Amino acid sequence: MKKKKLILVTNDDGIHAKGLKALAETVKPFGRVVVVAPACPQSGMSHAITVVKPIEIEKVEEEEDFVSYKCYGTPVDCVKIALNQLLGQKPDLLVSGINHGSNSSSSVFYSGTMGAAIEGCINDVPSIGFSLLDLHPDADFSASQYSASRIISKVLANGLPKSICLNVNVPPVSKSEIAGIKIARQTKGLWKEEFDKRTDTLGRDYYWLTGNFHNDEPDARDTDEWALKNNYVSVVPLRVDMTCYNTLDLIKNWEL
Amino acid sequence: MKKKKLILVTNDDGIHAKGLKALAETVKPFGRVVVVAPACPQSGMSHAITVVKPIEIEKVEEEEDFVSYKCYGTPVDCVKIALNQLLGQKPDLLVSGINHGSNSSSSVFYSGTMGAAIEGCINDVPSIGFSLLDLHPDADFSASQYSASRIISKVLANGLPKSICLNVNVPPVSKSEIAGIKIARQTKGLWKEEFDKRTDTLGRDYYWLTGNFHNDEPDARDTDEWALKNNYVSVVPLRVDMTCYNTLDLIKNWEL
Numbered sequence: 001m002k003k004k005k006l007i008l009v010t011n012d013d014g015i016h017a018k019g020l021k022a023l024a025e026t027v028k029p030f031g032r033v034v035v036v037a038p039a040c041p042q043s044g045m046s047h048a049i050t051v052v053k054p055i056e057i058e059k060v061e062e063e064e065d066f067v068s069y070k071c072y073g074t075p076v077d078c079v080k081i082a083l084n085q086l087l088g089q090k091p092d093l094l095v096s097g098i099n100h101g102s103n104s105s106s107s108v109f110y111s112g113t114m115g116a117a118i119e120g121c122i123n124d125v126p127s128i129g130f131s132l133l134d135l136h137p138d139a140d141f142s143a144s145q146y147s148a149s150r151i152i153s154k155v156l157a158n159g160l161p162k163s164i165c166l167n168v169n170v171p172p173v174s175k176s177e178i179a180g181i182k183i184a185r186q187t188k189g190l191w192k193e194e195f196d197k198r199t200d201t202l203g204r205d206y207y208w209l210t211g212n213f214h215n216d217e218p219d220a221r222d223t224d225e226w227a228l229k230n231n232y233v234s235v236v237p238l239r240v241d242m243t244c245y246n247t248l249d250l251i252k253n254w255e256l
Numbered sequence: 257m258k259k260k261k262l263i264l265v266t267n268d269d270g271i272h273a274k275g276l277k278a279l280a281e282t283v284k285p286f287g288r289v290v291v292v293a294p295a296c297p298q299s300g301m302s303h304a305i306t307v308v309k310p311i312e313i314e315k316v317e318e319e320e321d322f323v324s325y326k327c328y329g330t331p332v333d334c335v336k337i338a339l340n341q342l343l344g345q346k347p348d349l350l351v352s353g354i355n356h357g358s359n360s361s362s363s364v365f366y367s368g369t370m371g372a373a374i375e376g377c378i379n380d381v382p383s384i385g386f387s388l389l390d391l392h393p394d395a396d397f398s399a400s401q402y403s404a405s406r407i408i409s410k411v412l413a414n415g416l417p418k419s420i421c422l423n424v425n426v427p428p429v430s431k432s433e434i435a436g437i438k439i440a441r442q443t444k445g446l447w448k449e450e451f452d453k454r455t456d457t458l459g460r461d462y463y464w465l466t467g468n469f470h471n472d473e474p475d476a477r478d479t480d481e482w483a484l485k486n487n488y489v490s491v492v493p494l495r496v497d498m499t500c501y502n503t504l505d506l507i508k509n510w511e512l
Contacts, residue, residue, distance in 0.1 A: 046332075047302035047365040054454070054462040076302075076366075081463060084449045106378050108498060109303040110332075115365075122362050122446045154510045163444070164500050166507075181512040185499040188419070190378045193340045198310070206310040207337060235512065237503035242364060243441040244420050247493040251422075254410045256437040256491065 012112025268368025
């Protein structure tokens with residue numbers, strides 16, 4: 001009998017998020033599933049790790065070919081603890097999400113969902129982050145599950161090149177309205193912050209972070225933002241080597 | 257009279273770190289300096305942002321052409337607040353560090369120092385992160401200051417290409433032992449964790465993160481790790497576009 005695949009599932013919205021449950025259900029037909037997810041919401045935690053305090057783990061659920069743990073740490077802590085303590089062997093796949101909210105364009109840098117996927121990739125595990133462009137706790141994940149299932153079966157069949165992981169975003173539309181799946185590049189864009197400044201009861205200033213995403217290249221048709229605006233699921237392959245090779249010679253000419 | 261350059265300084269070790277003071281002193285000859293640094297140590301915070309609570313800011317020091325603030329947030333929060341609330345204009349340069357400890361190879365992903373530099377870069381500010389391979393709170397930053405000064409003067413003179421920032425690491429040797437400054441690529445490598453498992457007073461398991469860096473390509477001579485091992489200061493240009501362009505066609509062939 002062929003050995004069942006081992007699949008690690010995590011996220012940044014935490015163990016109770018609907019998107020995590022949706023992703024765990026999506027991968028169950030593919031093999032044995034281990035969920036290690038943050039006990040508390042970790043949105044915006046990026047690739048953060050816990051270095052000044054210990055990390056506690058508790059088992060939440062166990063049934064045939066399925067076990068889940070909550071971890072009092074960041075998404076990347078979850079991946080590190082899973083790979084080094086809980087799994088006992090390297091998983092065949094890591095999936096992270098399904099995030100409640102977009103992680104397209106430069107949002108990939110702030111995303112705990114993608115932090116976890118990148119950590120899997122650094123550890124040579126084929127890794128995919130999934131995000132739905134809907135922040136609602138009760139968002140409808142059926143189109144995301146359908147797309148995720150297609151992408152996961154291709155990754156399990158073909159593998160991923162070393163040091164490459166996938167950033168998948170899904171538009172907030174029903175399954176029948178999805179135009180298709182588009183391989184895209186990361187859009188050049190950024191969040192323009194408009195901090196909301198307030199004063200506390202002792203007269204001290206404090207700020208709430210708010211803002212809007214600004215697309216620097218709204219007309220470019222090969223980007224993840226364009227795909228999502230046009231109801232496509234976007235798939236961006238990310239490298240964990242951040243070196244800009246084109247710039248090496250330029251800087252060598254500075255004669256430092 | 258030529259207008260003075262405006263230079264933003266931040267770090268992840270916090271407002272009281274020796275490395276921050278060393279960096280602020282290094283940039284003072286180049287222009288007006290504004291320090292916005294975390295009130296509390298933020299090592300390992302990567303590109304994290306504070307999304308579920310507000311951020312408080314306090315002015316710490318003010319003299320001619322110098323002002324410093326502490327920010328109860330992450331390094332990236334410091335940059336966002338500085339750019340949007342405190343500076344009043346786009347700075348000519350952002351410098352982050354000097355970190356107490358290495359941020360070479362894949363450590364760039366965990367680093368709050370580099371998170372801040374990448375955030376500056378996303379916002380189109382020439383940005384450099386500096387790290388010294390010495391974790392000691394009282395480390396000797398004189399070689400780092402000398403190298404930083406050379407690199408900063410080149411960046412102010414030449415600028416940096418859009419969407420590129422620099423990751424500078426300095427070996428833990430005296431100024432006279434520095435072999436030179438080497439433009440390098442990010443080493444392929446990772447932290448191999450060996451969690452220290454303990455049991456608390458209530459019988460629950462908890463884990464301390466420990467580990468050692470593993471270099472996947474110790475003999476490659478064009479990497480930051482090789483440079484540092486051979487007493488060179490390493491300078492890696494990083495792209496904020498993480499797309500792996502070489503992989504786009506491969507994945508298009510999957511016919512998702």
